[in-house]
Amino acid sequence: MYNDTQRQQALSMIDRGLTISEASRQTGISRWAIRDWRLKAVQGQALHAGPYQDCPRCSGVPKPPAPPDAYTYLLGLYLGDGCISPVGEPRKEIWALRISCANAWPGLIEQCVAAVSAIRPQNKVRRVPCPGCTEVNSHSKHWPCLFPQHRPGRKHERKIELARWQQEIVNECTQDFVRGLIHSDGCRTTNRIRRPLKDGDRWYEYPRYNFTNVSIDIQQLFTNALDRLGVPWTQMNQKNISVATREGVARLDEFVGPKH
Structure with a gap:
């Protein structure tokens, strides 16, 4: 993940009037990470801490995951090189979102980590070394809620379609999905x-x-x-x-x- 020097550098750029996108381009830090740091700084929270977050799909009135650009980017990664699998005891119903990222592209790994952290900030994100790639994974009870394409079997052997609420987000953030x-x-x-x-x-x-x-x-x-x-x-x-x-x-x- 990013260190304190990178966090302070990005926030100082925002304080000088740069936009989040400009700070991201100049530092190489993801927009979602900078947006999250700025929000925490405004609210007086520790930059390392992630607030508790209910599942937007199964807690109360269903709503789209936020931020939408991070979600649609992560949805694209999941449909390409991702999967959801159970971990631990079945009765606990805990799932791991796993995204395989080639080691040849370390920046891609960081963007994937930032997107997962943006969607589920209270859940730990891990980097697991694998032959030729790094698996970015995070455990949560709610990954199947956020990615209803999860079903038994390989994705290319079964029907894949977006839920209506997913399609609405993709329509809004089509560039991030692509x-x-x-x-x-x-x-x-x-x-x-x-x-x-x-x-x-x-x-x-x-x-x-x-x-x-x-x-x-x-x-x-x-x-x-x-x-x-x-x-x-x-x-x-x-x-x-x-x-x-x-x-x-x-x-x-x-x-x-x-x-x-």
Whole structure:
């Protein structure tokens, strides 16, 4: 997690008039972490402490999880590289949300940790070393409430669809949802093509985004989100979606950001 120096640096930027997004870009610290620190500072709370939080779905009147941008980003990560599994004694009904993040992208690991912490600030977030990746996990009784896509079996072997309340959040924060999906099952690459000419072959290079997922339902969630953002896409094969137009790549570059 972030240290005290990083916390104070970010808060001092906010005090100088920078926005949360500007402070995030300059420091590399997630927006959700900075927003949480600022709120705690205003309320006089310790920056390390997370307030008790009821489940927004099964406690009282159901409401969407907050903050919505963190939730939709985490939803994208979960649909790509996440799962929910029981831990401990069955009678306690405690679940672990597990997101696998490649070790090649340590910044992605930190963003995942920040998103989980933002949604369930009172629950501990763990980093578990695995071959080639780090599992970010957190235990709670309420992960199935927050991610009703959890069912027995692999995601690509069963129906995946968003609940109405999830779709409303995704419609509101479509960019964060697409960013989560690409950070889990996508990449930005440079494509090279060869054009044979009379005086010899000529190579062309251009950037493109690829999204790979076996589940047709998750592919459709991704392409529906692209359609809402006006980003053109192409179905490359049974499991790959490509965004290769100059305008489409530029649009995704505005908010997806590189894995780092």
